Amino acid sequence: MQIPIIEKRRKRGRQWRLFSGSHGTFSISRRNQKVYKTFFFLFILMLNSNIIGMAESSHAAKIDTLMNAYLKNELFDGVVLVAEKGHIIYKKAFGLADREWNIPMTIDTKFKIGSISKPFTAFVILQLVQDGLIRLDGTIADYIPDYKCKYQDRMTIHQLLTHTSGLLDALEPEEEAIKERLFHELRDLIKYAEAAEFYFDPGSGFHYSNFGYNILAYIAEKVTGKTFDILLKERIFEPIGMMDTREYRDTGIEERLAKGYEYKLLKGFENATFFDNSYAVGSGGLISTAEDLYKWHRALLTDQYISNELKEKMFEPTRSSQYGYGWSIGKKLCENSRDTLTIAEHSGSVNGFGSYIAHILRDTSLVVVLKNWRDDTFISPAYAPTIGQEIISILYGERVSLPQRSIAKHMAFYIGRDGFDQAKNEYFRIKKEDFESYSFAESELNKLGIELFFRFHMIDDALHVFAMNMNEFPKSYNTYDSYAYILMQKNEYASAIHYYRQGLDILRMYPEENNSEQVQKDAQQALQFIEEMEKKLH
Template sequence: MDAKELIRALNARDEAAGPDLLARTKATGPLEIRGELLYAPLVRNWYELTDSLELIPAKAPEWRPLQCGIDERAQAATGYLLALAEADVFSGVVRLSRGEEILFEEVYGWADQDRRRPNLPGTPFNVGSMNKMMTSACVGRLMEQGDVRLDDKVIRHLPGFRPDITARITVRQLLTHTSGMGDFFGPKFFAGGRHRLETIDDHLDLIRDDELLFEPGARFEYSNSGFVVLGAIIEARSGCSYADYVREHVFEPAGMRSSDFPAFHELDGQAIGYTNFTAHGAVTGPRRPHEDTLPRRGSAPGGGYCSAEDLARFGAALMRDTLIGPDVKAALLGLRSDSGSGRPGGVPYAHGFQVESEHGVLSYGHGGGGPGISAFMDVFPDQGLTLVALSNYDDGARQIRRELRRIFWPAA
């Protein structure tokens, strides 16, 4: 039985399951039967079919890196990305670089569909949570200056904000998502609170009455609210706004000339995100601009705009220790024996960075995602490489991370 026959059979057995499966095949390409699993070759995803006819993500068989030169790798990546773009699954840019040398770069899709403005190599995209790396780097700079320590209680830096909570949590716990703080993307945000989120203080007001979800340090739970508090600490210790501090101590020294924190109505040359998500989840049909899903302006948890070129420069600056020195960087990456860590979905998480060791190769970076936002950056310090993918589609970049890492692992 091929994939089409399978879908027809499932439709006949349970009409309620049919549309969901058909929607999944529209988003991921035709499904193939491989043993006990289903495989979506277009996006290299594996699924398990449950007894209730639901598709759930399944663990893929262990992949093996390609064994060939950079030209063959580039050819494989181009064919893969072109198929995604032609199926309207991917819109964005992929870039592999070593320092200022571009080893691979491909760009697809529209930055503004209405005006037919194409994505370009230097187009800034909303990078979502990738800004957490920059927040971590700023905390690292304050650590080097002696203004902040990882095991400081937060109340030391923010005595006026929720002392009942901040006296119990540390800077380290905020960075590692183990503080017990939750996520401001909740009912208050979607009920209209997002329209007021212009500054760090606006974000603090939104979460001021939120209670801890668990005892600090008890477990990992991804927390955008915790990074709001880190942004407030940066402002309290530096005496300037979070955005200005990032511009001065990250964007400028790294040479990130097209990166900033514009509001949606201020976009000029940046990519507009397009989404199929609604308040009830993903739907099929034409994508729409994602403006109504965003805070008014990005900040410490994410939502800034960066180009692939700028993120490659950010990765290079981290490798050169331009932004923070090697000792503090090792602490933030969890590479020191006294460093704590958490685990988001099995991915090792240090202090504002995801850190992995796969096939004996160390990498660190971060992803970003949301309606109309999908991005990742992986830095391979031992090889001097930075791999970046940015997309203005839902999951456009994150779904292809595994395959791109396999293709370019490690590029010569």
Template sequence: MKNITFSLLLITFSTYASAQNLIHQIDSLVTLKVSEYELSGNVLVAEKGKIIYQQSNGIANSVTNTPVTSASAFHLASVSKLFTSIAILQLNEKGKLNLNDPVKKYIPELDNGVITISQLLSHTSGLADYQILEKPYNQDTSKIFTIGDIPLIINNDKNAFRSAPGEKWSYSNPGYNLLALIIEKITKTSFPDYLSKYVFKPAGMLHTYINTPLIKVNDPNRVVGYDYLYFAPWVLQRADSLGHNHIELHHIDGLIGMANVVSTSEDLLKFDQSLYIGKIIKQSSLDKAFTPIRLNNGELAETGWKNTKSYFGLGWCILKDSTYGKVVFHTGGMPGAVTMFSRNIIRNQTVIVLNNITHRSTHNTAMSLMYLMNGGKAQTDKKSVANEFVRTLTKHDINTAWAQLNSIKADTAHFYLDEHEMNMNGIGMFFNNYKAKGMEVLRLNTVLFPNSANVYDSLGMALADSGDKPNAILMYKKALAINPKFTSAINALKKLTGD
């Protein structure tokens, strides 16, 4: 009897030690990401619905110095598409629609009579992304687009479809705007009201809602989105303070179906668990959603990169690596929000990462947490040369920053250099109390990427804002010499020269 008792104690201790080691590994990864200024937000890891790790880091609002807490509500960006998928599948269960129905059956004003609901869900309709909004936006820069505008915009754009339906996988936000419009037309109710009644409330998600410039919800727990984090203690760049984000955070932000759901990590766990018990949708519908779509040529639709390479089903990514079970997920990204909601449906494991700063490593961090949950290893991310340069420049001076740049840019095993990141860092600094140093970053980018029209356009913008009209004109002309159709440079040059 004593031997049996001792064995049970040994097993219990071993299990406890293993669990503690896992929590230590998870915490070490999260702590690393916070220390490297890549994470300001909430991380939640659960198994069988029980939270085994939960951590809040960073600032929810830098003006009021409010910290992120477990109650903080985040814009989910494209993770919002999961709720659109659930709503469509609910209507399919009720016989209100068929997934193979042509979209035109429910949106008769749409000219295209071929694409189906299933193809919109799976991003295989061939419909382009938000490039289709560029022309109508330029015609009326004060307009906030709604889902009711999308059919006519598609009809008026001869390039609205990039490929034949079912030919290839191509991400399309407007496709999910059309799905939201279908839901409204079938149910005769608004999309936000439908989600609230048939998804959020039944799942117990009492802190989840849709928020847009046209549907404003006053929530003191909602975080502010920041584009860049330079260094602790939290020098943050508001995403909505930067001009290049204006179209996405204002003009497109009135659109629903593809984004604009706001939620908490704990509400998302409730959503996750409700899917296991058929509370809001049948298992048979989820099975369809979690089955990779086949293209016209018989191949499976694929997406993702690095450790998030996946197939795509009806609104869900299905991780190609099935070593640890079947992992389904969706990522999200917009200025001031990067998110990931991941589920191992074989082992009932959940990983939720909600970040209120724009950082490219968030998705890999979330997937690494899922790997750690199953005895795997965290993925190693390269560091950003742009971010390292800007942080050093902000803390010190241009000479120190240049010295560091020269020492790390050739180390491609550990660092990567991205034109867009350097450009956005420079613009962010320029318009937020670091004018001179921001200009240095923009000048540097023209040296690093001399064949890019965009870097000269951005430098021209900064020079024009500083009152240096002659050199601003030179930069815009340089941008147009590289790309004669660069719209922002054309418009800026006309404004400066009066031509």
């Protein structure tokens, strides 16, 4: 089909000539010019709409292929919503909301969204700035007179919003595992930061701080006389129509709330440990749905709730970081167009849940990924931000590799349940019968050996895994290096020296297969280890 072209005659301004390829030429009188111009405009508009629609359909199909691969490979349970240029092109639920009762996930399932709560806290603070109740250059001492620390007269609202205050991020993991299970009044919660040392002088660096956002919530309560959950409800959730979003209450009955899980490397899925939500007011205590977060996205496109001036500040990173007011502001270079996208994004992680939201500021696109389980391993974790960023790549024409199951993760479960020998048999069974579904990259067994040794102190199992990897990838220096390192830790110096030297021989024999800066560093380290062990042997 040839597209008609309109060209104005230079000599006769009263007529237009319509060319239509092989269909000949005819003239249009001045009287009918308006009709044909209108028809042509509508034709082009319809054509553009069809092209955009086809692009959106193509993107949706590719996103669906990606997400179905995550589901098939047991890497994702949750909800994904994607809007392109302001319109939803994809929303779908995957897997189970409750594993014990086999309850499927639905689009309107609620999730704990963790630190995606921070943009809402920042938004309330900016509304209070707009109302004249808070100043961005106001200090903690201005709003919490009894707050006593080294810098209460210097630490500003701006610094708390942008994580440039130098405040403590969180307690040490062992202590936090206890404290997070206890109920806290908000004033008592912020005492942990009040008593802690600063990372740096306020305004001189960047360090992410959950306690900074707890303090912001408390300041909002102080200047309004209302609890923070009421402020959120009155100022954001009700006006925008986010009826499924609120501060979570542990004792409340919450319909359609997904159950949270943790994936343990040696055990598989377990129920998430208890977390008292009072520990996360302002920093990570909200529950929401994908569709409510889309409503939030649409609201941010207007100046109905805060001024454009304040909204610009919200999405403007500081000089010392890539964080604005409640949002991480990132840049993405598109491989195909060489264009650079500005992305306002945030991830969230709380016991049993992972989440990610991204606004592409240039064209009002949105990506939301909500999960109801977390990994406690670095082996094939399928983090919500990783999935979200892959979806963004799809939206901008980049190639994305489909995920595979991790053979190392699969083996780890068997090691924990049945021991190494059974795990080894399972490895070779799958390699023979279902090779295409799993990743058998060299890094798989290497990561497994590292976690077994450093996290679980299972020295013999780690040694067996590294020995397997050495046999599977005999031309890789790294496999010999890892095996020798464990032998050295067992004080088996003669054997460790032997395998380090064997690895160095492999490096000389197969330089192309081992051409990386890290391998060269490891090889230099190996020479030092050999020298030290030879001294001990003699």
